[in-house]
Amino acid sequence: MANVCEEHIFSSIFKDNSKTVFNYIYYKFGNEEKASDAVQEAFVKLWENCTKVSPEKAKSYLYTVANNLYLNVIKAEKVRLKYADLHSNSINRESPEYVLEEKQFQKKLDDALNALPENQRTTFLLNRIDGKKYSEIAEMEGVSVKAIEKRMHLALKTLREQIDGI
Amino acid sequence: MQENYLAKWLNNELSEKELAEFKKSAEYSSYQRIAEASGKLEAPDFNMDKAWNTFKDGRFDQSPKVVPLHPFKQFLRVAAVIAVLLTGAYIYLNSQDEIFTTQLAERTEVVLPDASEVILNADSRLSFKERKWEDNRNVELDGEAFFKVAKGQRFTVSTDAGTVTVLGTQFNVESRDGFFEVTCYEGLVSVTHNSNEHKLPAGNSFVVINGEIRATDAVTSLAPSWTQNESSFTSIPLKYVLAEFERQFNIEVTTQNINTEQLFTGTFDNTNIDLALKSISTPSQIRFKLEQDKVLFYAEDTP
Secondary structure, eight states, X not given: OOOTTSHHHHHHHHHHHHHHHHHHHHHHHOOHHHHHHHHHHHHHHHHHTTTTSOHHHHHHHHHHHHHHHTTXXXXXXXXXXXXXXXXXXXXXXXXXXXXXXXXXHHHHHHHHHHHSOHHXXXXXXXXXXXXXXXXXXXHXXXXXXXXXXXXXXXXXXXXXHHHTTO | OOTTHHHHHHTTOXXXXXXXXXXXXXXXXXXXXXXXXXXXXXXXOOOHHHHHHHHHIIXXXXXXXXXXXXXXXXXXXXXXXXXXXXXXXXHHHHHSEXXXXXXXXXXXXXXXXXXXXXXXXXXXXXXXXXXXXXXXXXXXXXXXXXXEOOSSSOEEEEOXXXXXXXXXXXXXXXXXXXXXXXXXXXXXXXXXXXXXXXXXXXXXXXXXXXXXXXXXXXXXXXXXXGGGTEEEEEEEEHHHHHHHHHHHHTXXXXXXXXXXXXXXEEEEESSOHHHHHHHHHHHXXXXXXXXXXXXXXXXXXXX
Protein backbone atom coordinates (compact mmCIF):
# COMPACT_ATOMS: atom_id res chain seq x y z
CA MET A 1 0.00 0.00 0.00
CA ALA A 2 1.20 3.49 -0.82
CA ASN A 3 2.43 5.28 2.25
CA VAL A 4 2.71 9.02 2.76
CA CYS A 5 5.96 8.36 4.65
CA GLU A 6 7.67 7.31 1.42
CA GLU A 7 9.65 10.28 0.30
CA HIS A 8 8.66 10.23 -3.36
CA ILE A 9 4.96 10.09 -2.49
CA PHE A 10 5.37 12.83 0.08
CA SER A 11 7.24 15.09 -2.31
CA SER A 12 4.62 14.61 -5.01
CA ILE A 13 1.91 15.58 -2.51
CA PHE A 14 4.02 18.64 -1.72
CA LYS A 15 4.36 19.57 -5.40
CA ASP A 16 0.65 19.15 -6.04
CA ASN A 17 -0.65 20.99 -3.02
CA SER A 18 1.82 23.45 -1.51
CA LYS A 19 0.88 26.31 -3.84
CA THR A 20 -2.83 25.83 -3.23
CA VAL A 21 -2.31 25.66 0.53
CA PHE A 22 -0.38 28.90 0.29
CA ASN A 23 -3.09 30.59 -1.80
CA TYR A 24 -5.85 29.19 0.36
CA ILE A 25 -4.41 30.82 3.49
CA TYR A 26 -3.51 33.97 1.59
CA TYR A 27 -7.07 34.42 0.30
CA LYS A 28 -8.32 34.05 3.83
CA PHE A 29 -5.98 36.41 5.62
CA GLY A 30 -4.09 38.40 2.98
CA ASN A 31 -0.76 37.71 4.66
CA GLU A 32 1.98 36.11 2.56
CA GLU A 33 4.26 35.37 5.48
CA LYS A 34 1.52 33.58 7.39
CA ALA A 35 0.58 31.69 4.25
CA SER A 36 4.19 30.50 3.83
CA ASP A 37 4.32 29.46 7.47
CA ALA A 38 1.04 27.62 7.05
CA VAL A 39 2.53 25.61 4.18
CA GLN A 40 5.48 24.54 6.34
CA GLU A 41 3.32 23.85 9.35
CA ALA A 42 0.77 21.78 7.41
CA PHE A 43 3.43 19.62 5.75
CA VAL A 44 5.36 19.14 8.98
CA LYS A 45 2.16 17.86 10.60
CA LEU A 46 1.48 15.61 7.64
CA TRP A 47 5.02 14.24 7.83
CA GLU A 48 4.76 13.59 11.54
CA ASN A 49 1.50 11.76 11.04
CA CYS A 50 2.40 10.09 7.76
CA THR A 51 1.65 6.64 9.16
CA LYS A 52 -1.89 7.61 10.13
CA VAL A 53 -2.92 9.64 7.08
CA SER A 54 -3.57 7.75 3.86
CA PRO A 55 -2.50 9.39 0.57
CA GLU A 56 -6.16 9.93 -0.37
CA LYS A 57 -6.81 11.79 2.87
CA ALA A 58 -3.58 13.78 2.77
CA LYS A 59 -5.08 16.67 0.78
CA SER A 60 -7.97 17.47 3.07
CA TYR A 61 -5.70 16.86 6.05
CA LEU A 62 -3.36 19.62 4.81
CA TYR A 63 -6.15 22.19 4.42
CA THR A 64 -7.64 21.32 7.78
CA VAL A 65 -4.28 21.79 9.52
CA ALA A 66 -3.56 25.04 7.66
CA ASN A 67 -7.01 26.37 8.41
CA ASN A 68 -6.93 25.43 12.09
CA LEU A 69 -3.54 27.06 12.46
CA TYR A 70 -4.90 30.58 12.26
CA LEU A 71 -8.44 29.95 13.34
CA ASN A 72 -9.52 33.00 15.32
CA VAL A 73 -5.89 33.98 15.75
CA ILE A 74 -5.11 36.56 13.12
CA LYS A 75 -7.21 39.29 11.63
CA ALA A 76 -7.62 39.33 7.91
CA GLU A 77 -5.49 41.85 6.10
CA LYS A 78 -6.02 43.30 2.68
CA VAL A 79 -5.71 40.71 -0.03
CA ARG A 80 -3.53 42.06 -2.82
CA LEU A 81 -3.81 40.35 -6.15
CA LYS A 82 -2.11 41.02 -9.44
CA TYR A 83 -3.60 41.13 -12.89
CA ALA A 84 -2.04 39.08 -15.58
CA ASP A 85 -0.90 40.46 -18.94
CA LEU A 86 -1.85 44.01 -18.24
CA HIS A 87 1.51 45.62 -18.69
CA SER A 88 3.55 42.83 -20.17
CA ASN A 89 1.56 42.93 -23.39
CA SER A 90 3.76 45.15 -25.54
CA ILE A 91 1.42 45.16 -28.48
CA ASN A 92 -1.41 46.97 -26.82
CA ARG A 93 -4.06 47.94 -29.27
CA GLU A 94 -6.46 49.17 -26.67
CA SER A 95 -7.12 52.87 -26.36
CA PRO A 96 -5.77 54.71 -23.32
CA GLU A 97 -9.34 55.37 -22.26
CA TYR A 98 -10.07 51.68 -22.27
CA VAL A 99 -6.93 50.92 -20.25
CA LEU A 100 -7.82 53.58 -17.72
CA GLU A 101 -11.39 52.34 -17.45
CA GLU A 102 -10.11 48.80 -17.07
CA LYS A 103 -7.77 49.86 -14.28
CA GLN A 104 -10.60 51.59 -12.50
CA PHE A 105 -12.72 48.50 -12.78
CA GLN A 106 -9.91 46.36 -11.36
CA LYS A 107 -9.57 48.72 -8.43
CA LYS A 108 -13.28 48.38 -7.73
CA LEU A 109 -13.07 44.60 -7.99
CA ASP A 110 -10.12 44.59 -5.60
CA ASP A 111 -12.02 46.58 -3.02
CA ALA A 112 -15.14 44.50 -3.47
CA LEU A 113 -13.14 41.28 -3.01
CA ASN A 114 -11.65 42.57 0.20
CA ALA A 115 -15.08 43.49 1.46
CA LEU A 116 -16.35 39.94 0.97
CA PRO A 117 -16.72 37.60 3.93
CA GLU A 118 -13.60 35.46 4.19
CA ASN A 119 -15.25 32.18 3.21
CA GLN A 120 -16.88 33.68 0.08
CA ARG A 121 -13.64 35.31 -1.01
CA THR A 122 -11.62 32.14 -0.47
CA THR A 123 -14.10 30.06 -2.42
CA PHE A 124 -14.36 32.60 -5.23
CA LEU A 125 -10.60 32.99 -5.64
CA LEU A 126 -9.83 29.29 -5.38
CA ASN A 127 -12.20 28.85 -8.30
CA ARG A 128 -11.17 31.86 -10.37
CA ILE A 129 -7.41 31.82 -9.77
CA ASP A 130 -6.54 28.25 -8.94
CA GLY A 131 -9.23 26.78 -11.20
CA LYS A 132 -10.44 24.50 -8.40
CA LYS A 133 -13.73 22.74 -9.05
CA TYR A 134 -16.55 23.29 -6.57
CA SER A 135 -16.18 19.70 -5.41
CA GLU A 136 -12.48 20.23 -4.68
CA ILE A 137 -13.16 23.39 -2.70
CA ALA A 138 -15.89 21.58 -0.81
CA GLU A 139 -13.36 18.89 0.16
CA MET A 140 -10.82 21.48 1.27
CA GLU A 141 -13.31 23.39 3.36
CA GLY A 142 -15.01 20.28 4.64
CA VAL A 143 -18.48 21.38 3.53
CA SER A 144 -20.95 20.23 0.87
CA VAL A 145 -20.71 21.16 -2.82
CA LYS A 146 -24.06 22.87 -2.44
CA ALA A 147 -22.63 25.14 0.27
CA ILE A 148 -19.76 26.07 -2.05
CA GLU A 149 -22.23 26.89 -4.84
CA LYS A 150 -24.09 29.10 -2.41
CA ARG A 151 -20.87 30.91 -1.49
CA MET A 152 -20.00 31.38 -5.17
CA HIS A 153 -23.43 32.72 -5.94
CA LEU A 154 -23.38 35.14 -3.02
CA ALA A 155 -19.83 36.23 -3.82
CA LEU A 156 -20.74 37.09 -7.42
CA LYS A 157 -23.91 38.83 -6.37
CA THR A 158 -22.14 40.92 -3.71
CA LEU A 159 -19.24 41.77 -6.02
CA ARG A 160 -21.59 43.05 -8.71
CA GLU A 161 -23.61 45.09 -6.24
CA GLN A 162 -20.43 46.65 -4.87
CA ILE A 163 -18.97 47.39 -8.28
CA ASP A 164 -22.20 48.73 -9.75
CA GLY A 165 -22.58 50.82 -6.65
CA ILE A 166 -25.96 49.51 -5.56
CA MET B 1 -33.84 30.67 -12.41
CA GLN B 2 -32.52 27.83 -10.34
CA GLU B 3 -30.89 28.19 -6.98
CA ASN B 4 -27.32 29.57 -6.99
CA TYR B 5 -27.62 30.22 -10.71
CA LEU B 6 -24.60 32.53 -10.69
CA ALA B 7 -22.41 29.67 -9.48
CA LYS B 8 -23.94 27.39 -12.11
CA TRP B 9 -23.35 29.99 -14.79
CA LEU B 10 -19.66 30.30 -13.96
CA ASN B 11 -19.46 26.54 -14.10
CA ASN B 12 -21.31 26.38 -17.45
CA GLU B 13 -24.12 24.41 -15.89
CA LEU B 14 -27.05 26.59 -16.95
CA SER B 15 -29.44 25.22 -19.53
CA GLU B 16 -29.66 27.06 -22.85
CA LYS B 17 -33.00 28.52 -21.90
CA GLU B 18 -31.73 29.75 -18.56
CA LEU B 19 -28.58 31.12 -20.13
CA ALA B 20 -30.59 33.06 -22.70
CA GLU B 21 -32.80 34.46 -20.00
CA PHE B 22 -29.77 35.41 -17.87
CA LYS B 23 -28.10 37.11 -20.83
CA LYS B 24 -31.14 39.32 -21.32
CA SER B 25 -30.99 40.56 -17.74
CA ALA B 26 -29.56 44.01 -16.96
CA GLU B 27 -26.86 42.70 -14.65
CA TYR B 28 -25.45 40.21 -17.12
CA SER B 29 -22.80 42.51 -18.55
CA SER B 30 -21.50 43.35 -15.08
CA TYR B 31 -21.29 39.68 -14.15
CA GLN B 32 -19.60 38.95 -17.44
CA ARG B 33 -17.01 41.59 -16.70
CA ILE B 34 -16.39 40.36 -13.17
CA ALA B 35 -15.90 36.84 -14.44
CA GLU B 36 -13.50 38.04 -17.10
CA ALA B 37 -11.46 40.28 -14.82
CA SER B 38 -11.32 37.80 -11.97
CA GLY B 39 -10.08 35.20 -14.44
CA LYS B 40 -7.00 37.32 -14.97
CA LEU B 41 -6.24 37.60 -11.27
CA GLU B 42 -3.04 36.12 -9.93
CA ALA B 43 -2.04 35.15 -6.44
CA PRO B 44 1.25 36.36 -4.97
CA ASP B 45 4.30 34.44 -6.11
CA PHE B 46 4.91 31.23 -4.31
CA ASN B 47 8.32 29.67 -4.67
CA MET B 48 7.66 26.01 -4.35
CA ASP B 49 11.29 24.90 -4.64
CA LYS B 50 12.26 27.26 -1.86
CA ALA B 51 9.39 26.02 0.32
CA TRP B 52 10.37 22.42 -0.40
CA ASN B 53 13.98 23.07 0.53
CA THR B 54 12.95 24.82 3.73
CA PHE B 55 10.81 21.87 4.58
CA LYS B 56 13.51 19.36 3.67
CA ASP B 57 16.18 21.13 5.72
CA GLY B 58 13.89 21.12 8.70
CA ARG B 59 12.74 17.53 8.37
CA PHE B 60 14.60 14.99 6.33
CA ASP B 61 18.14 16.02 7.19
CA GLN B 62 18.15 16.82 10.87
CA SER B 63 15.40 15.03 12.65
CA PRO B 64 15.73 11.32 13.19
CA LYS B 65 14.07 9.61 10.30
CA VAL B 66 10.66 8.20 10.93
CA VAL B 67 10.79 5.71 8.11
CA PRO B 68 13.91 3.77 9.14
CA LEU B 69 12.51 3.40 12.62
CA HIS B 70 9.59 1.47 11.31
CA PRO B 71 10.96 -2.04 11.02
CA PHE B 72 12.17 -1.80 14.60
CA LYS B 73 8.84 -0.43 15.78
CA GLN B 74 7.15 -3.30 14.00
CA PHE B 75 9.57 -5.70 15.64
CA LEU B 76 8.86 -4.19 19.05
CA ARG B 77 5.16 -4.62 18.49
CA VAL B 78 5.55 -8.26 17.57
CA ALA B 79 7.96 -8.80 20.45
CA ALA B 80 5.53 -7.21 22.88
CA VAL B 81 2.71 -9.42 21.69
CA ILE B 82 4.85 -12.53 22.00
CA ALA B 83 6.02 -11.48 25.48
CA VAL B 84 2.44 -10.99 26.60
CA LEU B 85 1.40 -14.35 25.15
CA LEU B 86 4.30 -16.16 26.79
CA THR B 87 3.68 -14.54 30.16
CA GLY B 88 -0.01 -15.29 29.88
CA ALA B 89 0.65 -18.90 28.93
CA TYR B 90 3.16 -19.29 31.76
CA ILE B 91 0.76 -17.90 34.35
CA TYR B 92 -2.12 -19.88 32.91
CA LEU B 93 -0.22 -23.17 32.89
CA ASN B 94 1.16 -22.57 36.35
CA SER B 95 -2.21 -21.83 37.81
CA GLN B 96 -3.70 -24.91 36.17
CA ASP B 97 -4.42 -27.85 38.41
CA GLU B 98 -2.55 -31.07 37.94
CA ILE B 99 -5.23 -33.68 37.40
CA PHE B 100 -5.02 -37.46 37.58
CA THR B 101 -7.94 -39.69 36.87
CA THR B 102 -8.49 -43.42 36.74
CA GLN B 103 -11.02 -45.22 34.59
CA LEU B 104 -13.08 -48.19 35.67
CA ALA B 105 -10.96 -51.26 36.44
CA GLU B 106 -7.86 -49.05 36.49
CA ARG B 107 -5.43 -48.05 39.18
CA THR B 108 -2.62 -45.56 39.11
CA GLU B 109 0.15 -44.30 41.30
CA VAL B 110 0.90 -40.60 41.61
CA VAL B 111 4.00 -39.08 43.12
CA LEU B 112 3.38 -35.60 44.48
CA PRO B 113 6.02 -32.82 44.26
CA ASP B 114 7.27 -33.58 47.80
CA ALA B 115 7.63 -37.31 47.05
CA SER B 116 4.40 -38.15 48.86
CA GLU B 117 2.77 -41.10 47.16
CA VAL B 118 -0.83 -41.52 46.20
CA ILE B 119 -2.38 -44.69 44.83
CA LEU B 120 -5.63 -43.96 43.05
CA ASN B 121 -8.26 -46.69 43.02
CA ALA B 122 -10.60 -47.23 40.06
CA ASP B 123 -12.88 -44.43 38.83
CA SER B 124 -11.28 -41.70 40.92
CA ARG B 125 -10.03 -38.21 40.34
CA LEU B 126 -7.22 -36.40 42.14
CA SER B 127 -6.21 -32.80 41.51
CA PHE B 128 -3.75 -30.37 43.06
CA LYS B 129 -1.86 -27.19 42.31
CA GLU B 130 1.80 -27.74 41.70
CA ARG B 131 2.59 -24.10 42.36
CA LYS B 132 3.78 -23.35 45.91
CA TRP B 133 3.22 -26.97 46.79
CA GLU B 134 5.63 -26.90 49.76
CA ASP B 135 3.57 -24.23 51.50
CA ASN B 136 0.18 -25.49 50.57
CA ARG B 137 -0.14 -29.24 50.37
CA ASN B 138 -3.74 -29.53 49.32
CA VAL B 139 -5.30 -32.14 47.07
CA GLU B 140 -8.87 -32.62 45.98
CA LEU B 141 -10.20 -36.12 45.78
CA ASP B 142 -13.27 -37.65 44.29
CA GLY B 143 -13.18 -41.42 44.66
CA GLU B 144 -10.71 -43.48 46.63
CA ALA B 145 -7.01 -43.12 47.23
CA PHE B 146 -4.31 -44.33 49.59
CA PHE B 147 -1.88 -41.69 50.72
CA LYS B 148 1.67 -42.06 51.98
CA VAL B 149 2.42 -38.51 52.99
CA ALA B 150 5.98 -37.33 53.41
CA LYS B 151 6.75 -35.35 56.57
CA GLY B 152 6.29 -31.62 56.19
CA GLN B 153 3.65 -28.97 56.33
CA ARG B 154 0.00 -29.79 56.89
CA PHE B 155 -1.35 -32.03 54.15
CA THR B 156 -5.01 -31.66 53.31
CA VAL B 157 -7.33 -33.90 51.32
CA SER B 158 -10.52 -32.10 50.37
CA THR B 159 -13.55 -34.15 49.41
CA ASP B 160 -17.23 -33.38 49.05
CA ALA B 161 -17.96 -35.14 52.33
CA GLY B 162 -15.21 -33.63 54.45
CA THR B 163 -11.55 -32.79 54.71
CA VAL B 164 -8.71 -34.89 56.02
CA THR B 165 -5.70 -33.18 57.50
CA VAL B 166 -2.38 -34.77 58.43
CA LEU B 167 1.21 -33.87 58.92
CA GLY B 168 2.88 -37.02 57.64
CA THR B 169 1.36 -40.46 57.64
CA GLN B 170 -0.31 -43.20 55.66
CA PHE B 171 -4.03 -43.24 55.23
CA ASN B 172 -6.82 -44.15 52.84
CA VAL B 173 -9.63 -41.87 51.81
CA GLU B 174 -12.72 -42.96 49.96
CA SER B 175 -15.35 -40.43 49.05
CA ARG B 176 -18.16 -41.54 46.79
CA ASP B 177 -21.92 -40.95 46.58
CA GLY B 178 -23.20 -41.28 50.14
CA PHE B 179 -20.04 -43.05 51.28
CA PHE B 180 -17.09 -41.54 53.07
CA GLU B 181 -14.37 -43.57 54.66
CA VAL B 182 -11.02 -42.61 56.09
CA THR B 183 -8.64 -45.21 57.45
CA CYS B 184 -5.42 -44.32 59.17
CA TYR B 185 -2.55 -46.78 58.89
CA GLU B 186 0.23 -44.78 60.47
CA GLY B 187 0.51 -41.58 62.52
CA LEU B 188 -2.49 -39.41 63.24
CA VAL B 189 -5.16 -38.16 60.91
CA SER B 190 -7.64 -35.41 61.52
CA VAL B 191 -10.98 -35.73 59.72
CA THR B 192 -13.35 -32.82 59.50
CA HIS B 193 -16.85 -33.90 58.63
CA ASN B 194 -19.78 -31.47 58.85
CA SER B 195 -17.40 -29.09 60.63
CA ASN B 196 -16.78 -31.66 63.39
CA GLU B 197 -13.21 -32.71 63.85
CA HIS B 198 -12.36 -36.36 64.50
CA LYS B 199 -8.89 -37.48 65.49
CA LEU B 200 -8.02 -40.80 63.95
CA PRO B 201 -5.02 -42.67 65.38
CA ALA B 202 -3.30 -45.44 63.45
CA GLY B 203 -5.41 -48.56 63.00
CA ASN B 204 -8.71 -46.73 63.04
CA SER B 205 -11.37 -46.02 60.48
CA PHE B 206 -13.91 -43.28 60.15
CA VAL B 207 -16.92 -44.28 58.08
CA VAL B 208 -19.93 -42.19 57.13
CA ILE B 209 -22.69 -43.86 55.17
CA ASN B 210 -25.55 -41.65 54.01
CA GLY B 211 -24.56 -38.99 56.51
CA GLU B 212 -24.49 -41.45 59.40
CA ILE B 213 -21.27 -42.14 61.24
CA ARG B 214 -20.68 -45.89 61.65
CA ALA B 215 -18.70 -47.58 64.37
CA THR B 216 -15.86 -49.68 62.99
CA ASP B 217 -13.51 -52.35 64.14
CA ALA B 218 -9.83 -51.78 64.48
CA VAL B 219 -7.78 -52.11 61.34
CA THR B 220 -4.89 -54.50 61.47
CA SER B 221 -3.46 -54.34 57.98
CA LEU B 222 -0.71 -51.91 57.01
CA ALA B 223 -2.33 -50.70 53.81
CA PRO B 224 -5.78 -50.88 52.31
CA SER B 225 -6.50 -54.27 50.83
CA TRP B 226 -7.22 -52.82 47.39
CA THR B 227 -3.59 -51.94 47.01
CA GLN B 228 -3.03 -55.70 47.17
CA ASN B 229 -5.74 -56.33 44.58
CA GLU B 230 -8.43 -57.18 47.08
CA SER B 231 -11.49 -55.25 48.14
CA SER B 232 -12.38 -55.71 51.78
CA PHE B 233 -15.51 -54.67 53.61
CA THR B 234 -16.56 -54.73 57.21
CA SER B 235 -20.31 -54.31 57.83
CA ILE B 236 -20.85 -52.32 54.66
CA PRO B 237 -24.23 -52.22 52.88
CA LEU B 238 -24.22 -54.56 49.91
CA LYS B 239 -24.92 -51.79 47.40
CA TYR B 240 -21.53 -50.18 48.09
CA VAL B 241 -19.88 -53.57 47.73
CA LEU B 242 -21.57 -54.06 44.36
CA ALA B 243 -20.63 -50.54 43.31
CA GLU B 244 -16.99 -51.32 44.10
CA PHE B 245 -17.32 -54.57 42.18
CA GLU B 246 -18.61 -52.59 39.17
CA ARG B 247 -15.65 -50.23 39.39
CA GLN B 248 -13.02 -52.94 39.76
CA PHE B 249 -14.22 -55.07 36.86
CA ASN B 250 -15.82 -52.36 34.68
CA ILE B 251 -19.01 -54.35 34.52
CA GLU B 252 -22.68 -53.51 34.89
CA VAL B 253 -24.42 -54.98 37.92
CA THR B 254 -28.17 -55.50 38.14
CA THR B 255 -30.02 -56.99 41.08
CA GLN B 256 -33.33 -58.79 41.42
CA ASN B 257 -35.24 -59.35 44.69
CA ILE B 258 -32.20 -58.53 46.76
CA ASN B 259 -31.98 -56.23 49.76
CA THR B 260 -28.92 -54.19 48.87
CA GLU B 261 -28.95 -52.55 52.30
CA GLN B 262 -27.95 -55.82 53.99
CA LEU B 263 -24.50 -55.58 55.50
CA PHE B 264 -21.58 -57.40 53.98
CA THR B 265 -18.35 -58.37 55.58
CA GLY B 266 -15.74 -59.98 53.43
CA THR B 267 -13.23 -59.62 50.69
CA PHE B 268 -13.25 -60.12 46.96
CA ASP B 269 -10.41 -60.49 44.55
CA ASN B 270 -9.93 -57.64 42.09
CA THR B 271 -8.31 -59.74 39.38
CA ASN B 272 -10.41 -62.86 39.06
CA ILE B 273 -14.05 -62.16 38.38
CA ASP B 274 -15.29 -65.70 38.99
CA LEU B 275 -13.59 -65.82 42.34
CA ALA B 276 -14.91 -62.39 43.22
CA LEU B 277 -18.49 -63.30 42.27
CA LYS B 278 -18.35 -66.33 44.51
CA SER B 279 -16.84 -64.28 47.34
CA ILE B 280 -19.78 -61.93 47.21
CA SER B 281 -22.64 -64.33 46.49
CA THR B 282 -21.84 -67.17 48.87
CA PRO B 283 -21.82 -65.28 52.19
CA SER B 284 -24.80 -63.18 51.09
CA GLN B 285 -26.67 -66.28 49.97
CA ILE B 286 -27.52 -64.90 46.58
CA ARG B 287 -27.08 -66.24 43.07
CA PHE B 288 -25.54 -64.60 40.05
CA LYS B 289 -25.59 -64.90 36.29
CA LEU B 290 -22.56 -63.59 34.37
CA GLU B 291 -22.97 -62.38 30.80
CA GLN B 292 -20.66 -60.53 28.41
CA ASP B 293 -20.29 -57.30 30.40
CA LYS B 294 -23.23 -57.64 32.73
CA VAL B 295 -23.88 -59.56 35.86
CA LEU B 296 -27.23 -60.21 37.47
CA PHE B 297 -27.51 -60.96 41.17
CA TYR B 298 -30.75 -62.53 42.26
CA ALA B 299 -32.24 -64.09 45.37
CA GLU B 300 -31.82 -67.86 45.83
CA ASP B 301 -35.53 -68.45 46.01
CA THR B 302 -36.29 -66.60 42.77
CA PRO B 303 -37.60 -69.03 40.20
